[in-house]
Amino acid sequence: MNYPMVFFICQVLTVATELMPVAEGVYVPFAKEMPEQKVESFQMQKHAVTNEDFLRFVQSAPKYRRSKVPNLMADQNYLRDWTDDLTPPDAKEHHPVTNVSWYVANAYCRHLGMELPTTAQWELAASAKDYEKQILDWYSAPGASDSLVMSTFANVFGIWDLHGLIWEWVLDFDSEAPVQAEAFCGASAGGTADVSNYTAFIRYGLRSSLKANYTVRNMGFRCAQNE
Amino acid sequence: MKLGHIVLALALLPISWTQDKMPIEEATLTYAPNVPPAVKRDHPARVQVKMTTIEKVGRLADGVEYTFWTFGGAVPGPMIRVREGDIVDFMLSNHPDSKVPHNIDLHAATGPGGGAAASLTAPGHTSKFSFKVINPGLYVYHCATAPVGMHVANGMYGLILVEPKFGLPPVDREFYIMQSEFYTVGRNGERGLQPLSMEKAIDERPDYVVFNGSVGALMGENAIEAKTGEKIRMFLGNGGPNLISSFHVIGEIFDDVYGEGGTMISQKNVQTTLIPAGGSAMVTFRTEVPGNYVLVDHSITRAFNKGAVGILKVDGEPDLEVYSGKISDTVYHPEGGTIQSMPLGKAPEKVALSPAKILEHGKEIYETSCQACHQAGGKGIPGVFPPLAKSDYLMADLNRSIRTVTNGLSGEIVVNGVKYNSVMPVLHLSDEDVAAVMSYVRQNFGNDAKEMVTVEQVVKAKSE
Structure with a gap:
């Protein structure tokens, strides 16, 4: 590795978002036929990656700038609301970065020596039956998300905005897609673990509609670190 | 190459040629109650249909x-019209x-x-796919993304008509009407x-049952219109998500019903036809007599309490033979026309009732004669039936209010700042009953009258 790269990584690491510990637990997947998963304790970023964070990343990794990224890795809407390669939208440095593909989100986390959280990790960290109303309110409020990070609520782990701000990429977003494709028709809704868990249902629906190069206006990400 | 092969190749040639050369056209999409024009082609085509799914806040009822x-930004979604054998x-x-994410399940696709x-x-993405419409008929389309119940309950459905090869019989007017809750x-x-x-959806307890996406979408200025002597076809769909519709047009009889949206006339001379959830029906009838015809789901509290009403306004010359209108209103004596005495030989004494008793009687009349439309507590149905609660219109002019009950009312009025354009029928109540119910209504539901309405006031108002 050459010197400038090391330098940049160090610089980014020093300002990276705080990591919050998430206690171990069990995740019950959406599809009945998938076994329960034990999730080891891990750490997750306190809030989603912001435009400011992302600017530092593309400064140090030019191949992920908007004009450089190939379509294979990010569709035409990549960083759509940025003015140019190095100019995030006005006065939105602390808004979550959105319109980012899985490939680039994944590269960002690795760049920092982390990973995207897995579905099991994300769902465990975000499991929050009591928040159902806020969750559904956000899902059903039309339009583009336009709020700062840390503007909704922090959960029991001290992690912010898991519901009510943006969608977030997970490492294995397509892991349940084959099951999900079947679940579109009523007949196979019987294959789901909890048909009344509408909030989880919606997230599975969204994940299965995505490909790794897709970018979505209301979708960003955060990183996780295994212990 | 053997001769048989050559013959086979020649036989296949025209088919592949036709598919390659199929003309391409863009579908005309229309929003309810409008219907796309009939297909004029006598051959199949590739028909391009472009639709966008949009999540947006809109009016469900006045103030709601x-x-x-x-x-396409509307409930129901645009209507599509293609021809049997087309490729969409x-x-x-x-x-x-x-x-x-969203998707579409077209019941017309195999x-x-x-x-x-x-x-x-x-x-932020676009999906392309194509299908051949093999079976003619009237089909529902809807979003089928998980959780399906939620996507459908939020308004994602519409109709696609696949015309039979030889088209549908000509009519004068066509309408696109879709019920949902x-x-x-x-x-x-x-x-x-x-x-x-979601809880009420799962329990199938809707608060609103509507035609074309909102309460009043076919009322007042939005009423559908026709003239006497015209042949009408209605393309009826039911987006559900759960209820079956008992579709009825008050004062009309369907000459032909294409049951469940199929291509055969399944029954003639029908009063009420069922439209399954996720299904359709086509009906045709001829308009004979002018007037307002009320479209309802004849599961009747859905119509008068939850919004499933619409108006077909028919203009033209009356035909008194088909429908006379009211010819006379005379006193009815069950015992016959002559004066008879009571068996006990003594007429009951007229007792002056206390105001409390009269108000109690007024309440009974309200509940039996008024409440079906004006609702419990006089709150009305926004845009359809005006409120009597805290009603400026009711309280402003007693004589007018009395006449509204005794003579009926139609045309536009403004109640508490909201426009209504509907019909109130004549209520055949005795003068005593009118006085009682007027007293009750004007002293309740947040209205602040202090005085009783007297029989004399009713008689006087009627004669003005």
Whole structure:
């Protein structure tokens, strides 16, 4: 590795978002036929990656700038609301970065020596039956998300905005897609673990509609670190 | 090459030639109650259909808003009209601002999911797929993204008509009408932006049952119109998500019903036809007599309490032989026309009732004669039946209010700042009953009258 790269990584690491510990637990997947998963304790970023964070990343990794990224890795809407390669939208440095593909989100986390959280990790960290109303309110409020990070609520782990701000990429977003494709028709809704868990249902629906190069206006990400 | 092969090759040639050379056209999409023009082609074509899914806040009833998930920004979504044998090239775009993915299951398509899996589209993307319309008929389309109940409950459905090769019999007017129901957290009439109640949806307890996406979508200025002597065809759909519709037009009889949206006339001379959830029906009838014809789901509290009413306004010359209108109103003596004495030989004494008794009687009359439309507590149905509660219109002019009960009322009025354009029928009540019910209504429901309305006032108001 050459010197400038090391330098940049160090610089980014020093300002990276705080990591919050998430206690171990069990995740019950959406599809009945998938076994329960034990999730080891891990750490997750306190809030989603912001435009400011992302600017530092593309400064140090030019191949992920908007004009450089190939379509294979990010569709035409990549960083759509940025003015140019190095100019995030006005006065939105602390808004979550959105319109980012899985490939680039994944590269960002690795760049920092982390990973995207897995579905099991994300769902465990975000499991929050009591928040159902806020969750559904956000899902059903039309339009583009336009709020700062840390503007909704922090959960029991001290992690912010898991519901009510943006969608977030997970490492294995397509892991349940084959099951999900079947679940579109009523007949196979019987294959789901909890048909009344509408909030989880919606997230599975969204994940299965995505490909790794897709970018979505209301979708960003955060990183996780295994212990 | 053997001769047989050559013959086979020649036989196949015209088929592949036709498919390659199929003309391409873009579908004309229309919003309810409008119907796309009939297909004029006598040959199949590739028909391009472009639709966008949009999540948006809109009016469900007066003062009540709802976050609709829509095809093309409207509920129901646009109507599509193609011809048997056409190939439909479908482009489904999901608006970039959408929160969730959407797709489309067209009941007119043959293949797994009716296009659902092929059309699953993330926000900000477009999916393309094509299908051949093999079976003619009137079909529902709807979003089938998980959770399906939620996408349908939020308004994602519409109709696609596949005309038979030889078309449908000509008519003078066609209308696109789709029933559906909405499940809101607040009760019917509760104002503000109402979120979906998944609990009520699962229990199948809707607060609103509507035609064309909102209460009043076919009322007042939005009433559909025709002239006497015209042949009308209605393309009827039911988006559900759950209820079956008992569709009826008050004062009309369907000459022909194409049951369940098939291509055969399944029954003639029908009063009320069933439209299954996720299904359709086509009806035709001729208009004979002018007037307002009320479209209802004849599961009747859905119509008068939850919004499933619409108006077909027919203009033209009356035909008194077909329908005379009211010819006379005379006293009815069950015992015959002559004066008879009571068996006990003594007429009951007239007793002057106390105001409390009269108000009690007024309440009974309200509940039996008025409440079906004006609702419990006089709160009315916004845009359809005006409120009597805290009603400026009611309280402003006693004589006018009395005449409204005794003579009926039609045309536009403004009540508490909201326009109504509907019909109140004549109520055949005795003068005593009118006085009692007027007293009751004017002293209740937040209205502040202090005085009783007297029989003399009723008699005087009627004669003016």
